[in-house]
């Protein structure tokens with residue numbers, strides 16, 4: 001037994017022992033192993049259970065959950081560029097609003113079905129994202145925040161000016177019958193809210209999976225690299241301009257998706273109501289409190305920005321509720337500077353750590369031979 | 385073949401480089417020595433397009449490097465390490481290494497989003513290369529460790545892995561032995577020679593450890609005050625009166 005221990009410690013030449021040698025470190029689980037798949041499966045089942053439970057809720061509660069899921073999508077979008085690439089955007093309310101008005105105008109004035117307006121809303125927001133991404137090439141940090149702030153401030157003004165299209169200050173009302181669920185869905189007009197709940201969940205899952213694919217892949221690593229050191233990223237071949245512009249465009253498109261769903265949810269659009277800079281700041285609050293640069297953070301953020309004000313207003317009305325809301329937010333950021341998901345992640349990492357697994361198969365590698373470390377040819381104590 | 389000629393660079397009136405010229409031949413390890421402030425790092429930054437020289441030419445093979453955008457330099461086969469480290473501290477050692485392969489197998493945004501099979505396959509290959517390199521450099525057991533918090537010498541190796549994974553034909557090493565002990569410096573010299581044998585590259589090596597420079601370089605260029613003051617075999621440069629004076633004048 002002791003030889004086994006000696007051998008393992010000798011095999012770590014760089015003497016890394018961050019957690020005292022006497023105590024056991026966290027349990028390490030490698031990606032792609034059976035154990036890892038088991039954990040993922042449990043998480044998926046829990047999430048599916050939560051979603052199914054939401055499907056059985058009363059209309060009001062379910063509506064709140066739909067709203068939270070819509071905000072989660074919007075914050076997922078914001079996280080993509082502000083979290084991972086570090087392009088601070090205060091004005092994402094403009095994307096939310098542009099997505100919402102695209103759907104609203106197309107449904108009311110151009111007789112489109114609500115569902116068919118989603119890709120259009122995303123495409124238009126993608127293009128706006130490309131345009132806003134251009135200043136992001138030259139400026140960053142607070143200066144970029146000011147440019148995006150200007151966008152957020154300008155949006156309601158522009159909507160008011162384009163009164164013919166948007167209804168101007170009067171607002172734009174989408175009649176309920178225009179939001180009838182499609183035939184094939186099996187939902188009736190009376191079940192519109194339930195249909196919207198499930199539609200939002202599907203969109204959330206799709207957005208989550210697509211963004212996760214990017215973030216966990218090499219493109220996502222390049223995005224992180226751009227945020228942390230641009231010179232090193234460029235020296236490694238990362239085109240900084242492309243990464244910044246496209247991250248902003250994708251971010252805009254995803255937040256625009258949320259806007260489109262929001263239009264279907266709320267039914268009547270007032271630029272001065274839902275799409276001011278305050279909405280942009282709400283998205284940022286959701287992101288920071290939920291947990292920047294995590295996949296779970298935006299979902300928690302969506303739940304927080306919808307449910308927390310609701311509970312704090314239960315405890316006290318008006319001004320007091322707003323103060324309470326602020327106090328809770330400050331407390332969270334104080335306890336967990338990297339947000340709830342980040343703080344949770346740090347606690348979990350004390351017990352379980354998920355690490356990359358070395359791919360099997362050593363053919364055609366960069367280095368022909370692998371005679372570097374003289375590992376014992378066979379482990380005599382293989383049968384444990 | 386890298387050809388630097390007559391390169392001049394000023395920073396608000398301060399002449400950092402003044403008519404610098406030298407050549408690095410194929411498969412050659414060329415040492416670049418000189419006291420602090422001589423302009424060695426500035427030359428690296430000109431070659432990798434971080435600085436734009438005021439005049440002069442820098443070519444690599446048939447390519448005029450001064451027309452190449454910064455992020456394309458590595459695609460032409462030139463990879464570098466940094467004197468004071470330029471890693472991504474919040475990423476793991478493995479991820480830091482993997483991003484180094486961005487130029488050889490550039491991941492597309494759309495392909496990544498939909499999990500395109502060819503993109504996944506390329507990622508697997510890059511991962512394998514990264515593990516192989518980390519193994520070879522003796523840091524594979526730190527693969528999942530964040531770069532932040534690791535010792536300087538270890539991080540220098542991570543930078544080396546990140547540079548090598550792009551399969552460079554020219555490697556620019558800026559004081560790779562900084563912060564190492566004597567025996568580690570010898571080990572590093574052997575490592576660089578071994579890597580050149582296996583992977584085949586030429587190198588431009590900035591280093592203050594004269595023993596290492598004299599041992600592994602085929603050719604040495606000496607600089608002082610932004611000028612090349614000597615160029616020849618290690619022995620020739622070591623005996624060159626201008627070099628002796630430069631070192632006695634500043635480092636003695």
Ligand SMILES: Nc1ncnc2c1ncn2[C@@H]1O[C@H](COP(=O)(O)OP(=O)(O)O)[C@@H](O)[C@H]1O
Nearest residue numbers: 395399400418419420421422423424425426427
């Ligand atoms: N970004 C910069 N701004 C101003 N001066 C610089 C900059 N980079 C280098 N220099 C100056 O150029 C000269 C050469 O520096 P450097 O290339 O770092 O020398 P070395 O690497 O040989 O020690 C020094 O005088 C240094 O102060």
Ligand SMILES: [Mg+2]
Nearest residue numbers: 424425426467
């Ligand atoms: Mg230097």
